[in-house]
Each structure stands twice: as structure tokens, then as C-alpha cells.
Amino acid sequence: MNPKGVLREEHGRIMKMLAVLQRFFATLADLKEVEAQDLGALMEFFEIYVDRYHHGKEEQLVFPALSRAQTTKIDSLISSLIDDHRQARMGMELLKFNVVTLPSCGEADRSEFCERAENYVDLLRRHIRKENSELLPLIEERLSETERLQMAGQFHDLEKVILGSGGLETFLASVHRLSLKYFPSRYDSIHFT
Amino acid sequence: MKVRIDYSLCMGDQNCHKVCPEVFDFDEDQLQSRVRVDTVPAHLEDEVRQAAKDCAPGAIIVEA
Ligand code: SF4
Numbered sequence: 001m002n003p004k005g006v007l008r009e010e011h012g013r014i015m016k017m018l019a020v021l022q023r024f025f026a027t028l029a030d031l032k033e034v035e036a037q038d039l040g041a042l043m044e045f046f047e048i049y050v051d052r053y054h055h056g057k058e059e060q061l062v063f064p065a066l067s068r069a070q071t072t073k074i075d076s077l078i079s080s081l082i083d084d085h086r087q088a089r090m091g092m093e094l095l096k097f098n099v100v101t102l103p104s105c106g107e108a109d110r111s112e113f114c115e116r117a118e119n120y121v122d123l124l125r126r127h128i129r130k131e132n133s134e135l136l137p138l139i140e141e142r143l144s145e146t147e148r149l150q151m152a153g154q155f156h157d158l159e160k161v162i163l164g165s166g167g168l169e170t171f172l173a174s175v176h177r178l179s180l181k182y183f184p185s186r187y188d189s190i191h192f193t
Numbered sequence: 194m195k196v197r198i199d200y201s202l203c204m205g206d207q208n209c210h211k212v213c214p215e216v217f218d219f220d221e222d223q224l225q226s227r228v229r230v231d232t233v234p235a236h237l238e239d240e241v242r243q244a245a246k247d248c249a250p251g252a253i254i255v256e257a
Contacts, residue, residue, distance in 0.1 A: 008206055012249025015204045019250075022201070129205035129224035136206070179251075187251055 003062065003151045004139045010054050011128045013172075016179045017045050018121045023182045025114045036103065038181070041174045043099060046092055049171045050124070053162045055085045058131075061154050062139065069142040077134055084127040091120040194233040195256040196241050200225055202252035209253060213240040 001009075021042050028035065063078045098105075098113040105113075139148065159168055179187050196216065198209075205224040209217040215237055218229045233241050245253035 009249055011204050011206070012251075015202050015250035015252075019201055125201075125204075132204055132206040133224050186254075
């Protein structure tokens with residue numbers, strides 16, 4: 001698949017998991033073992049799939065390639081996107097800190113956690129819309145077919161390094177399981193790729 | 194047929210707008226798509242179903 005299509009599909013998965021994260025907190029009454037497992041899977045998805053894998057791919061491969069293509073205004077766009085990535089990373093660090101104490105925490109700490117999760121969800125949603133609108137079209141407009149093919153190969157190599165063998169499938173299964181669990185009437189098999 | 198968009202899921206890639214511009218508009222300010230009809234005209238129903246199927250986050254909800 002071409003790099004634009006790959007990133008678009010990844011954005012779709014991230015949007016699904018952001019909706020799950022939001023629903024998780026909206027319905028959270030008590031953190032029993034099952035919910036703790038779901039929360040663990042969500043945190044792992046955002047920390048590894050989103051931050052290290054998806055954002056890593058953009059920062060190491062997509063942004064430098066577009067910067068080399070000297071696209072108009074690309075540098076200011078890239079710096080605003082990297083700033084979003086940095087803020088999302090910081091937001092995830094704060095959430096991780098809360099996760100450790102969540103099972104035993106009081107109402108005030110729990111509401112602080114929900115607020116931090118909402119801020120994180122908002123930030124990533126706006127960021128993905130900005131990328132879909134401004135960044136992804138440039139991949140096809142500004143990079144040659146050879147450059148895009150080369151990038152697709154580099155995506156594959158990075159997947160092996162960051163996620164390891166079978167890692168991607170594990171995350172896809174998580175997206176599938178949690179989307180169906182938290183939005184039972186919404187999805188059917190056509191929405192899982 | 195009715196169609197609506199879940200705005201919490203819409204990621205603004207404009208795919209639906211490309212597949213069926215008669216039904217899906219794009220809001221340049223919010224960077225999200227909008228439905229421009231109350232009821233989907235019969236001759237566009239297949240295109241709308243296709244747009245829903247292709248919508249990566251599953252933001253398009255088709256109601257019979
Ligand atoms: S295809 Fe789906 S995600 Fe993309 S703009 Fe349309 S409704 Fe939004």
C-alpha cells in the first residue's frame with residue numbers, strides 16, 4: 001500500500017481507540033480486573049503504536065522526505081506537527097502516572113485522570129485532522145513514485161524494528177476487540193483492516 | 194435511507210466527499226465532513242454505502 005494510504009488507515013485506528021478511551025472514562029465506575037486489562041491495552045496502544053510507531057514513522061521518514069522536497073510552508077507545518085507529538089507524549093506520561101494510582105485513588109484523582117484523558121483525546125483528534133488535510137496530500141503531490149515506493153519499504157523495516165514480529169497483529173486485534181466491546185452496535189467486520 | 198456522521202470519529206480525510214460529493218460536503222474550518230441532505234436520493238444509496246464501508250474510523254452511520 002502507498003504511504004498515504006498506510007498513514008490514513010493508521011489514523012482511522014487511532015480515531016477508533018480515542019473513542020474507546022473516551023467511552024472507557026465516561027462509563028468507568030469501578031476498576032475491576034477486566035477494566036484494568038482494557039486500560040493496560042489502551043495505554044500500550046497509545047504509547048507504542050501511536051507514539052513510537054506511528055509518530056516515529058512520520059518523524060523519521062515522512063517529515064524529512066517532504067522537507068527535502070522543499071514544499072512551500074512545509075517547515076512550519078512540520079514544526080507544529082512535531083509540537084503536537086511532543087505534547088501528546090507529555091500527556092501520555094501524565095496519564096501513565098495516574099494509571100498506577102487509579103485502582104486505589106479517590107474521586108478527585110479520578111476526575112483529574114478523566115480530564116487529562118479528555119485533553120489527550122482532543123489534542124490527537126485535532127492533530128489527525130490537520131495531518132489528513134495538510135500533510136497527507138503532499139505525499140502524493142510532492143514525492144515521486146520511486147520515493148513513495150522507497151518510503152513504503154522503510155515503513156515496513158521500521159515496523160519490524162519497533163513492533164517486532166507479530167506486534168502489529170497484536171495491536172490490530174486490540175483495536176478490533178476494544179472497538180467491538182465499547183461500541184457493540186457500531187462496528188461490523190468491514191471496519192477492521 | 195438516512196445517513197449521519199459521528200463527529201467524534203470523523204478524521205477529515207475527505208474520502209466520503211470524493212466518493213459521493215452530492216451527499217458529503219467538507220467543512221474547511223472544522224476539517225470534517227458534513228451530510229448535506231436529509232434523505233439520501235435513491236440513485237446515490239450505493240455510493241453512500243460504499244463511502245461508509247471505506248470510512249477508515251467507521252464514522253459514517255447509515256440508517257435504513
Ligand atoms: S470518510 Fe469518514 S472520516 Fe473521512 S471525512 Fe468522511 S466521514 Fe470523516
